Amino acid sequence: MAEYGLTEGLEGKIWGPGDQIILDAIAELRKLKQEGLIRHIGITGYPLPVLLRLSLLVLHTPPYEPLDVLLNYSHLNLQNSTFAIFLPHFRERARIAQLITASPLNMGLLTPSQPPWHPAPRTLLEASQKTNEALRDGHNGLPKISLGFAYRKAEELGIPTVVGLSKMKEVHETIRIWRELNTEGKEDIAKMRDEEGIALKCLEEFQGYSWASPP
Known part of the structure; x- marks a missing residue:
């Protein structure tokens, strides 16, 4: 925790000009919220430790109000589920009411056709292909195994999942998978868990690994 500036008692410390920029932006957003132009103020895009530190900084800076929402992506999936570890801190220490997870397919990593721009290292891309x-x-x-894992974990944690889709076919396919996950019998669920175990074993070396953000 100390490595990321998360030591108790230092929540309100500004570590650099970037922190002040965030606080200034939040202050402007609060004005817009008071004027009724926006409803909620949130944050996303940073690594989990940075998101937590900034969330705590906002809470411990006047007017001492928490952020309304936090979205984290690529950290609650078959290859990396570290959001589950950080989630209690966001809820209890940072007092954020709405937490959201996104990218259950890890930005396309956990698909047969990985996007050419994916920031994961070559070794992880190859492990996913295997x-x-x-x-x-x-x-x-x-x-399907990846979506099933991510949807189940999100449900266990009581948070919604955001899925990025670009074609109507993908929308129908995702809804179909979600419905199957909630209606299939014990035998089908057992098959999915068996295959999930195979996938976790294949990705064992990279469990919890996060690439640089920004890359």
Whole structure:
């Protein structure tokens, strides 16, 4: 915790000009909120430790009000679920009412067709490809297994999941998978858990790994 400026008693410390820029931006957003132009103030985009530190900084700076919402992406999925570790701190220490997770497919990493711009290192991209191959002859496949894992974890934590989709076909496919996950019998669920175990084993070396943000 000390490494990231998260030691108790230092929550209100400004560590550099970047912190002041954030506080100034929050102050302006609060004015807009008071004027009724916006409803909620939130934050996203930074690594989890930075998000937590900034959330605490906002709470411990006058007028001592917490952020309304925080969105974190690529940290509650088959390859990296560290958001679950940080979540109690966001709720209890930073007092953020609405937490949201996004990118259950880890920005396309956990799909057969990884985007060419993906910031993950080559070794992780290759490990994901091998995971996809290991599940190719299974009942479900890597995307469905990944979505099932992420949706289940989010439900256990009591938070919503945001999914980015670009085509109507993807919308229908995602809804179909979500419905299957909530209606399938015990035998089908057991098959999914077995394949989930295979995927976790394939990605074991990279569990909890986060690439640089920004890359």
